[in-house]
Amino acid sequence: MSSTDERAGTRRAIATVCLSGTLEDKLTAAAAAGFAGVEIFENDLLASPWSPKQVREHCVDLGLTVDLYQPFRDFEAVPPAVLAANLRRAEHKFAVMEQLGADTMLVCSTVSPDAVDDDDLAAEQLHTLADRAAAHGLRIAYEALAWGRFVNTYEHSWRIVRRAAHPALGLCLDSFHILSRGSDPAAIRTIPGEKLFFLQLADAPRLEMDVLQWSRHHRLFPGQGAFDLTAFTGHVLAAGYSGPLSLEVFNDVFRQADPGPAAVDAMRSLLALEESLGTTELPVAPALRGHAFTEIATAGPEVSPALAGLGFTHVGQHRTKPVALWQQGAARILVNSAGVEESASVVALAVESADPVASADRAQRLLAPVLPRTHSAGEADLSAVAAPDGTSVFFCRTGPGDSWLDDFAPVSGKAASGKAVSGKPGQVVDGAGLTGVDHVSLTQPFDHFDEAALFYRAVLGLEPEPVTEFAAPFGLVRSRTVTGGEVRIALDSALLRRGDWAPGVREPQHIAFATDDALASARAMRALGAPLLPIPGNYYDDLDARLAPPPDLLDALRAHSILYDRDEHGTLLHFFTEILGGRVFFEVVQRIDGYAGYGAANAPVRMAAHRRHRLAGR
């Protein structure tokens, strides 16, 4: 393989165990996502109807090399009889590898009760194994499992490999095994690069649990977890490692997800890692400046009156499509009635980019599916890509001479304030005090949650905030927000796929608008007939017991069904509409003194209220 190596750090591989399906499915997905090589996990081969030679041929056809065969377990530091059996086993696998065209075998540090704690014996027996491997033109990469019986740190595995002193014996470094134990990876720099035979990369969330279970079920692709893989990989490259960057991720969700998108997610994670390492150059993510518009598709009757009730004005109508532009302050909502579905969905979000072309170029380089452009002659040519959940993400620069707003013809009418609207789409319109979009919240299919956070981080350059979980009336909800440049996107997901019974509130989406005065906005909206969500009195009794807001404020909150939260910075006042068109609702948010959260503590109360409203509406 070394003949096909590109410069250090740019050759990319993936272990078949990362992906769902049969070996055939996995190889196809890896190749389609642009990987150059694969680690073949033994169980995938055993279940394949292709002989190892046929697997090699299929890999050649797909443009894949087989970079590693794994795992070979429980080899070293055993009594002679066990050694003989282990060498017999190894010879069988060497024969498979020769047919397969794999030149490196992963040997994991032993967990066997047969083994003894004797580094000299381990080194001696690994030397024997390496000798056998070398006779076949193969080599052995020895890896310290985090739960290895005697050898469970990379420093220890390196001592044994150094002692064995065989040219066909080197190390496999796995970021999970090293970082999960809290080992300092800096000393990797002291290991000669030519003894680093293989590098496996995996991220993971910080979990307090048995490390074997953590490893087998909860690994993530780089950038999706809590490990500093940039620093880790930097140490390995600094040592002179010249092999592939190879992903080895055991994850219960990826294990059952469509392998095509999962392989793309994996490749995106590597590209972003390489960008942070400086080994791959991508167009820099242009600065963002907030939400340009958010588009709701619905053929139903509920959304437009609700927008009017919130103080929005219908200021424009698309010149060629059945799309209405509603505006208030800097908040713009498109209501698209081209479809036949009565139900409502957020189908697109648009961000203001300092350079939409560069944004789209970066997105494409990061494997975001570019959406076909359907503009007519003379209309704005907006670049858009599809997010993992299918939402269209547009890159806009709203302003003179280059504006998608010109696609909308003015609509004359009256603003909520009673003032006549001059009919110029894009102008700031008075209403009920909304100033713009605070955030857009998109419920993710549970098997796209981690992929979505990485997508928005890598493609848009947003920063993921920590993952939170809360117990909602119909199941646990996991939540994570990605933010930056006045753009905030909240990603929610039911941790387990929802049960069949969960009524009404499946996969809701919502748009939260900002106000400087939640009480005034709520009063104005109530006067305009907005379908605001009533909140139970019990909530306010508890709020009094718990946070004791000033009595006047508490009375006002109760009167207007406004929820309240505090964090270490400040205070949040927020309220909601009912669910419109089965799926979409609106929120109004006032952040006081730099409150930074999203009122997650109040979400279960909101969810139960939505459920009640729907039952009442039957």
Add this chain to the structure above:
Amino acid sequence: MSSTDERAGTRRAIATVCLSGTLEDKLTAAAAAGFAGVEIFENDLLASPWSPKQVREHCVDLGLTVDLYQPFRDFEAVPPAVLAANLRRAEHKFAVMEQLGADTMLVCSTVSPDAVDDDDLAAEQLHTLADRAAAHGLRIAYEALAWGRFVNTYEHSWRIVRRAAHPALGLCLDSFHILSRGSDPAAIRTIPGEKLFFLQLADAPRLEMDVLQWSRHHRLFPGQGAFDLTAFTGHVLAAGYSGPLSLEVFNDVFRQADPGPAAVDAMRSLLALEESLGTTELPVAPALRGHAFTEIATAGPEVSPALAGLGFTHVGQHRTKPVALWQQGAARILVNSAGVEESASVVALAVESADPVASADRAQRLLAPVLPRTHSAGEADLSAVAAPDGTSVFFCRTGPGDSWLDDFAPVSGKAASGKAVSGKPGQVVDGAGLTGVDHVSLTQPFDHFDEAALFYRAVLGLEPEPVTEFAAPFGLVRSRTVTGGEVRIALDSALLRRGDWAPGVREPQHIAFATDDALASARAMRALGAPLLPIPGNYYDDLDARLAPPPDLLDALRAHSILYDRDEHGTLLHFFTEILGGRVFFEVVQRIDGYAGYGAANAPVRMAAHRRHRLAGR
């Protein structure tokens, strides 16, 4: 409430946190399952549109008492200013409890950074709280959380309660908090019963993880996990506890499952626990003696020829229904073609019971839904109940004078052996060497897995074997077998609900037949044209490397696509048919020297082979 108490151990309650939905949903489900009381979890009340007084009224209407209000957190061992705020908070909650008609409040041991490690201060402040509670006619049940900052064992909480010495202050004992830490519950017997104010029961699987996460996500109903709740509860009752047995189970799956069946599952767990304690009497589970029949529904063309290929003979035809009886050895399969679905499903399993009426009576007492009987005059009147996945479970006594077999008219024909069949349903028929049913494997919806194991244990008296998990091509699979009296039922479930992509092998079901000679059976079946599943050669190469069976045997296994496994007792030879009618397949099993497992190590190979077969068939 004490006025309504029945004798100790027979009053049953459930915490609202065990169930999914709004408070309204939860109360309805708890009452329908027969609970007498509920613990109201504060968050459920806050999100309810009913005032506490209205909740009380609804509970009265439903026949429920409110036995506990919970949780009140972070109260004790704090500086004076914090104490004042905490007492204000408590007074608010006392007001709620008075309206709610709840007389006991749960106070959890503190996890607050404000608290200090001072048992005297904790006792003094809890005394003050109990005084305030007593003024409202209420009482305080103090509970040591397993992760309490200073107080995290029941012995410690009891020392504080004893020191506080207030009649309105007692203990709440929670089996999870005590057993998860490995505490010895025997000393509970030394606590005066009148100081045991409340008992919360939860089971759990043994997991090596952070105890708080274990507690919040993985609790189970009694009998579904690894704790000895019979011994635990026995100690509490021996101490003189006279309050309700109350379930408090935080579980991610139950949290999103339909609350109606979940409440029934909960009640069944309590009834079984009480039976083991001797505080509730149920009809003893009659002895079972194997599988009487298994019924497959299909209007498709694949199942009957496959049975013929396996050496079964069509020996009988139902006199009034389109149901064919196939037999070989003691194995009987009914093929029901009354429906219109081409796809095949296992719709019923029948067990031989020493007393079918008692079996059905016990099932009904354990809340198994009794199925309507649809027999015609003169036909056998079989009792049947529905398992959690909807499978009908029949109780039979197959034999002279009392036989469901009389409902089938003889069919003349030839057995697979070539011998003419005399046409008597029920007689032992030669074929390809099958002697009976080894086990029936039913894939469970992922949210019924734990419920199903408890159902078969409690209702049929079967013994659950330990839960195993394995990585299958399309996602993790969890597996558990329930066995007893020659009945074996394997319950499998995809740990996460399957992704949309998982092709073909969704929720398969299969029937495994026993043979004394797998090789001879395979040869005979191949000659009869059975649709046997080919196994890849790679599997046999690895088998040689791994277990090195004798070369002759290995060749024969390879030639006949027979899989091989070993456990500490003996050896398993087994092979499979293709999937028939989209969902059902058959297995043939030879257990040698008391092999006790099910060949789970080979399941991924089988699953990949099924997937391949389906792709090839497109």
